Amino acid sequence: MATPPSRAGTKGVPRARREEQILAAATEEFGSRGYAAASLPAVAARVGVTKTLLHQYFGAKQDLYLACLTPVGDRLVAVIRAAVAEGAAAGPSATGPSATGPSAATAAGTPLLVLRAIFTALESRREAWFLVYETSLPPDSEAARRAAEYRAAVNRLAADGTAGLLAAAGHADPLDADALNHVWQGLVATLVRWWIKHPDQSPDAMARRCARLFAVAAALAPAAAQGHVPGNPPGGAG
Numbered sequence: 001m002a003t004p005p006s007r008a009g010t011k012g013v014p015r016a017r018r019e020e021q022i023l024a025a026a027t028e029e030f031g032s033r034g035y036a037a038a039s040l041p042a043v044a045a046r047v048g049v050t051k052t053l054l055h056q057y058f059g060a061k062q063d064l065y066l067a068c069l070t071p072v073g074d075r076l077v078a079v080i081r082a083a084v085a086e087g088a089a090a091g092p093s094a095t096g097p098s099a100t101g102p103s104a105a106t107a108a109g110t111p112l113l114v115l116r117a118i119f120t121a122l123e124s125r126r127e128a129w130f131l132v133y134e135t136s137l138p139p140d141s142e143a144a145r146r147a148a149e150y151r152a153a154v155n156r157l158a159a160d161g162t163a164g165l166l167a168a169a170g171h172a173d174p175l176d177a178d179a180l181n182h183v184w185q186g187l188v189a190t191l192v193r194w195w196i197k198h199p200d201q202s203p204d205a206m207a208r209r210c211a212r213l214f215a216v217a218a219a220l221a222p223a224a225a226q227g228h229v230p231g232n233p234p235g236g237a238g
Helices: 015-033 040-047 051-058 061-090 101-106 110-122 126-131 142-168 174-196 203-220
Strands: none
Touching: 015 040, 015 051, 015 061, 015 126, 040 051, 040 061, 051 061, 061 110, 061 126, 061 142, 110 126, 110 142, 110 174, 110 203, 126 174, 142 174, 174 203
16 A cells, blocks of 8 residues: 655645645555654655655644544544444344355344444555554654544444443353453454555455454354353353
8 A cells, every 4th residue: 555656746736735645645654664663754755745845734743643643533433433323223133235145144243334444444544543553652742642532432432332242142241341342452453454464455355354254253162152161061150
């Protein structure tokens, strides 16, 4: 998903278009290298402008990061919230738009809707996911505060969604809910990393792949799905 360097310079390019180019290049630089390692000269070189022009357009490095983070964070929270609402409205047996057949139905529902929404939102700039989870931001910066707000919003949606899945299956253990939330968020980050390494995979292809993987995972432990763990008698302590 690399952004090719621009050869247009600064003349004849409308300001709005130039800002768009800078934000695209900076999002890729920050997302792939992290805030601390990201280089403003590298961003400028990608666009074909000077570092001075970057400062004129967006200010300091933290300000440029915030300008990249805000649209990404807003969009991710919005699409995840919409996918959760869609799954809740459709009920626990809802299927993802690209999932077909009985095996897909096993892994269908809100999780697939959320994943497909995330993949679709990130399609044009996949590395943008990591702007929300950047750890090298100055701790007292506005960018760090905003990133923490986005993470908290995503975490609340994930916590509510995973707790809802467990409740629908008849499980109310809060530790189960907390563990599943952590597993889910780690899974999403891992899938995004894999997706970045496979740029030929479209959001639809990823949704279908996830449906297949979920179906296989469900088939691996049918006893656990019924509340029984190998080595423990039915009804025994988990």
